[in-house]
Amino acid sequence: MFQISNDELLTAMELDSRYYGFLDLSDPRNAEINDLIQQTITALQDEIASSHSSNIVKQRDGKHGNSKSNILVKDEHIKENSGQMESDNKDIKFGLANEIAPKGNHQGIEEVDINTYCKLGHLHLLRSEYYEALSAYQKYMRLCEKYWNNHAFIYGLGIVYFEFRCFKWSIKLFQELLYLNPHFTCANEVHLRLGLMLKVNGDFRSALKHLQLALADSSPSTFTDLQVKFQIAHLYEVQNKHKAAKESYEFILNDRNVSLDLKADIYRQLGWMYHCVECLGEKKERESNALRFLQKSIEADPKCGQSLYLLGRCYAGVNKVHDAFLAYRNSVEKSEGNADTWCSIGVLYQQQNQPTDALQAYICAVQLDKEHRSAWTNLGILYESCGQLRDAYACYLNAVKQISKQYKWIN
Structure with a gap:
């Protein structure tokens, strides 16, 4: 002892x-x-x-x-x-x-x-x-009997549920804590986490309110003001307020104190926005900007498999097949457990009339994530094109199940 x-x-x-x-x-x-x-x-x-x-x-x-x-x-x-x-x-x-x-x-x-x-x-x-x-x-x-008087306990339990992604219970605990003690020592930490969870839940107005309260609080914090501003910019992005998001991202980049990790995240978001959002310019110019920003993201954080994956998607979108394969391969090396990357590799192989390689890639994707709807759908299309209708039906059925699960979760 x-x-x-x-x-x-x-x-x-x-x-x-x-x-x-x-x-x-x-x-x-x-x-x-x-x-x-x-x-x-x-x-x-x-x-x-x-x-x-x-x-x-x-x-x-x-x-x-x-x-x-x-x-x-x-x-x-x-x-x-x-x-x-x-x-x-x-x-x-x-x-x-x-x-x-x-x-x-x-x-x-x-x-x-x-x-x-x-x-x-x-x-x-x-x-x-x-x-x-x-x-x-x-x-x-x-x-x-009166555990609600112990605010450090409520905060701790809320953090645990947050880490377990039990957002419903975490939100209730944090909201109760702020009601009981609006000036709690870690109120800024509570506001930030509430903002993040409410953003995921689609309650964008409340999410913005809590993120702004976290930003306004000058108490010691585990996050920087620029990180909170990044979350606010991302909140605009998920609401399809792309111009506001773009301006917010660029504003953060102009700050001399921005870290390399945060730069990598911002460049990645900007690159993907240019790839996807038509209102940001002509297609040729957008694709050029998308590639440039994603390459900057990789320069800032060479170990980020997500940026390499998105770079591969952009190369595939402009028919640069060889460059796309290289980006996907590098992404797999950085983050082997990415089902999205393997699914995209499968799509690329399928477009190049390499069904066996496509099959292996799709199987890797669904093994990594059994609920990957796109992988099941593309695997079904592959089986159907090869005349294996029973296998195609099973894959489509799995894809439909994931759609049903997502619908129930939203509602």
């Missing part, structure tokens, strides 16, 4: 979810604090396990033999039994009714401070151990 001094324990206990993103535990300079956090996690887990063992012994001795104690001991072994939970609990407001147990006098766990579970959640979160953080936070929520 690790021995932790009182000073070290106090240091670890001061850490909570608000340090998430600010404290980089992968940095060798933070190796000492990372070790301390791991030791504290182990110590807290040992404390909980020791308490559970003691309670079991007491129950065997008949000191805690009532049925309520038995239920709680089972609950404290992290066996979440939704059948034993009350559906009318007032905390259903977070959409987490299946994870909240009845409150009351928790006999059998009095030796363990309820806040221990919240602290465990914070420490696991700082180490990016999201499953462990979720488990600890949920236990704290079940046991604490």
